[in-house]
Amino acid sequence: MRVALLSLALAMLVLPATAQLPTSVxxxxxxxxxxEDPAEAAELFFQAVYTYTHGDKGLGGDxxxxxxxxxxxxxxxxxxxxxxxxxxxxxxxxxxxxxxENGYEGIDPEAYELEVMDVETVExxxxxxxxxxxxxxxxxxxxxxxxxxxxxxxxxxxxxxxTPLVAGVRSADGNPGVDIAGTATPDGVIHLFLEATYLYSxxxxxxxxxLLYTILSPDGYENDIAKLLGVVEEEPINVWAYAQGxxxxxxYLDFDPFAFQVxxxxxxxxxxxxxxxxxxxxxxxxxxxFQCHLTRRGQLRMYEFSSMRLDVKQPETERW
Numbered sequence: 001m002r003v004a005l006l007s008l009a010l011a012m013l014v015l016p017a018t019a020q021l022p023t024s025v026x027x028x029x030x031x032x033x034x035x036e037d038p039a040e041a042a043e044l045f046f047q048a049v050y051t052y053t054h055g056d057k058g059l060g061g062d063x064x065x066x067x068x069x070x071x072x073x074x075x076x077x078x079x080x081x082x083x084x085x086x087x088x089x090x091x092x093x094x095x096x097x098x099x100x101e102n103g104y105e106g107i108d109p110e111a112y113e114l115e116v117m118d119v120e121t122v123e124x125x126x127x128x129x130x131x132x133x134x135x136x137x138x139x140x141x142x143x144x145x146x147x148x149x150x151x152x153x154x155x156x157x158x159x160x161x162x163t164p165l166v167a168g169v170r171s172a173d174g175n176p177g178v179d180i181a182g183t184a185t186p187d188g189v190i191h192l193f194l195e196a197t198y199l200y201s202x203x204x205x206x207x208x209x210x211l212l213y214t215i216l217s218p219d220g221y222e223n224d225i226a227k228l229l230g231v232v233e234e235e236p237i238n239v240w241a242y243a244q245g246x247x248x249x250x251x252y253l254d255f256d257p258f259a260f261q262v263x264x265x266x267x268x269x270x271x272x273x274x275x276x277x278x279x280x281x282x283x284x285x286x287x288x289x290f291q292c293h294l295t296r297r298g299q300l301r302m303y304e305f306s307s308m309r310l311d312v313k314q315p316e317t318e319r320w
Contacts, residue, residue: 021051147165168180194262221303248283274303
């Protein structure tokens with residue numbers, strides 16, 4: 001369990017209840033700029049989220065823009081955007097006193113408490129030079145704490161991704177399975193799948209592997225995950241090559257692993273519950289196929305992805 005790996009030297013921190021949700025983008029932006037503590041920046045992220053889901057969606061979107069890295073929410077962070085729109089309860093699961101059994105109801109967005117279980121800093125092994133921080137929050141819908149990942153920007157912190165926060169939380173109707181927003185289409189599945197491999201290649205192995213298993217169909221090719229992670233270790237360009245805008249001419253480094261786009265060229269139905277999709281790969285002459293399994297809850301899960309491990313064109317410049 002991930003909780004067993006948490007540093008015992010760090011005491012749990014319960015962040016104080018919020019007096020009120022933000023009402024001014026300028027004031028909020030000033031707080032973001034002045035915050036040097038990643039845990040405090042992560043709490044500001046929740047303020048922006050709860051403004052979006054419990055208050056003013058327009059204002060909440062502006063607040064999220066202030067706390068997120070430079071990215072377009074709907075275009076570049078589809079999992080987070082879908083969670084805000086489709087499963088807003090997933091964020092309520094982080095407020096103390098909620099539960100999956102009652103749909104995570106009962107949260108007071110003007111007075112809630114968040115429990116920080118751990119804060120870790122990471123020097124990325126690849127793709128980025130900026131320091132990262134993982135702030136782990138307790139969730140009433142997960143056995144293990146889930147992190148917000150932040151990026152060091154100009155001496156402060158911005159949220160790089162919240163995907164590990166919203167993937168793997170028990171559904172709001174008490175179903176023991178999990179709902180993952182944005183996975184009704186192959187685009188959403190492959191975006192989350194690739195983000196998992198990017199986390200792994202940057203050195204966040206636990207989180208990357210967790211997301212891969214979360215998005216995998218129970219009947220999927222589980223053994224292929226180990227093979228895929230071996231490829232990520234030895235030849236990470238084979239997964240970096242799927243981010244749009246990338247290519248061998250720039251050594252597959254011209255993309256943001258937290259805010260990227262993918263392109264599905266076509267899909268075909270193999271069975272009533274099995275879909276084959278083809279993803280454009282700037283590092284290959286032809287799109288590469290993968291298969292998704294449709295769950296009873298109307299979401300897709302990764303089923304077969306062996307083609308994703310194939311070699312791509314070699315970089316035209318040095319990678320490092």
